[in-house]
Amino acid sequence: MIYFTSDQHFGHTNIIKYCNRPFDYSYEGTLKCDEFIREKYCSIVNPDDIVFFLGDVALFKNEEQERISTLIRSLPGQKILIKGNHDHCKNQFYQSCGFLDVCYYLQFGDFFICHYPLTGEEEVNRRVVELIKLYKESGCTTLIHGHTHDKSPPSEEGIRRTNVCVDNTQTDFSPVKVDGIPEKEIEAYFSNLIDNN
Numbered sequence: 001m002i003y004f005t006s007d008q009h010f011g012h013t014n015i016i017k018y019c020n021r022p023f024d025y026s027y028e029g030t031l032k033c034d035e036f037i038r039e040k041y042c043s044i045v046n047p048d049d050i051v052f053f054l055g056d057v058a059l060f061k062n063e064e065q066e067r068i069s070t071l072i073r074s075l076p077g078q079k080i081l082i083k084g085n086h087d088h089c090k091n092q093f094y095q096s097c098g099f100l101d102v103c104y105y106l107q108f109g110d111f112f113i114c115h116y117p118l119t120g121e122e123e124v125n126r127r128v129v130e131l132i133k134l135y136k137e138s139g140c141t142t143l144i145h146g147h148t149h150d151k152s153p154p155s156e157e158g159i160r161r162t163n164v165c166v167d168n169t170q171t172d173f174s175p176v177k178v179d180g181i182p183e184k185e186i187e188a189y190f191s192n193l194i195d196n197n
Contacts, residue, residue, distance in 0.1 A: 001045075001046070001049045001050075001177065002049070002050045002051075002052075002177065002178075002181060002183060002186055003044070003045060003049060003050070003051045003052070003077070003175035003176060003177060004051075004052045004054060004113075004144055004162075004164040004175060004176055004177075004178055005041070005051065005052070005053055005054070005164055005166060005171070005174070005175040005176070006053065006054035006055055006056065006084070006115070006145070006146025006147070006163075006164045006165045006166065007054075007055065007056045007084070007146045007147065007149055007165040007166055007167060008034075008037050008053075008056070008057050008058065008166055009056055009057075009058065009059050009086070010034050010037070010057060010058035010059075010060065010068050010071055010072070011030065011034065011058050011059060011060030011061070011064045011067070011068050012030070012058070012059035012060065012086075013025065013026070013027060013029070013030045015033075015059075016029055016030065016033055018149075019149050019150060019167045020150075021033055021167070023036070034071060036173065037166060037173055038071060038074065038075065040166075040172070040173045040174045041075055041174065041175060042074075042075065042076060043174070044174050044175055045075070045076050045077040045175055046076060046077070047076045047077065048077075048078070049076070049077040049078065050077065050078045050080070050186060050187075050190055051075075051077040051078065051079050051080070051175055052080050052082060052106075052113060052144075053079060053080065053081045053082065053099070054082045054084065054113065054114070054115050054144065054145060054146035054147075054164055055081075055082055055083055055084020055085070055086070055087055055114075055115030055146050055147065056084040056085065056086040056087060056115065056146060056147070057072065057081060057084075057087060057094075058072065058086075058087075059086045065093075068097075069093070069096060069097050072097035072098060072099075073097055073098045075098070078100060078190060079098055079099045079100060080099060080100055080101045080102075080103075080106075080193075081094050081099040081101070081102045081103075082103060082104065082105060082106065082113055082114055082115055083102060083103070083104050083115065084115035084116075084146060084147060085115065085116075085125070085147070100190075100193045100194075101193055104127065104131065105131055105134060106189070107138050107140060108181065108182050108185040108186055108189070109181075109182035109185055110139075110140050110141055110142050110180075110182075111140060111142045111143075111144060111178075111180075111181055111182070112134075112135050112138055112140040112142065112143050112144070113143075113144045113145075114131050114135075114143070114145060115145060115146050115147050116128050116131060116145055116146075116147050117143065117145045117147060117148055117153045117161055117163070118131060118132050118135055118143060118145070118159070119153050135159075141158055141159065141160060142159075142160045142161075142162070142180070143159050143160065143161045143162070144161075144162045144164060144178055145161060145162070145163060145164070146163070146164060146165045147165070148163055148165060148168075149165050149167040149168070150165070150167040150168055150169065151163075152168065162178055164176055164178075
């Protein structure tokens with residue numbers, strides 16, 4: 001199976017308040033939130049499944065690095081990270097957490113996959129400007145994204161958007177499948193990753 005998820009924000013206490021997650025706004029609440037999301041994930045994903053994380057997987061203090069690394073490694077599946085605005089660690093850190101690939105976007109058929117919803121509001125960010133340009137050049141009409149948490153921007157300019165954030169009520173804090181995704185292309189990409197690792 002192929003799944004998509006985004007914006008776990010493991011280790012990030014402020015996300016509890018920002019997204020009204022049902023946990024105490026404290027370090028203990030953060031630990032419970034992290035474990036809750038881990039359990040939801042593990043109840044769906046099997047070791048052979050492919051899972052795309054669309055950014056902001058964790059935001060943590062240096063002293064939490066080992067705990068966060070252990071947590072991410074405990075998540076089953078063949079994991080790929082599409083970096084978001086809070087993924088500040090070097091790629092080697094994410095690879096040590098079990099991500100097979102770390103990049104800023106991917107394209108499969110008509111689907112463009114990145115952290116951002118690519119709305120005009122984000123054009124102040126240089127990376128987003130580059131992604132918007134790449135999206136327009138790709139000929140894609142479908143965007144799978146994170147970043148907006150429990151808010152889904154409307155489709156505009158012919159873009160069909162799917163918000164896979166854990167805070168989106170449609171995901172229920174869990175990875176989700178996306179209809180119509182070209183599975184054969186993804187399997188070929190994945191096979192190529194395995195061959196090169």
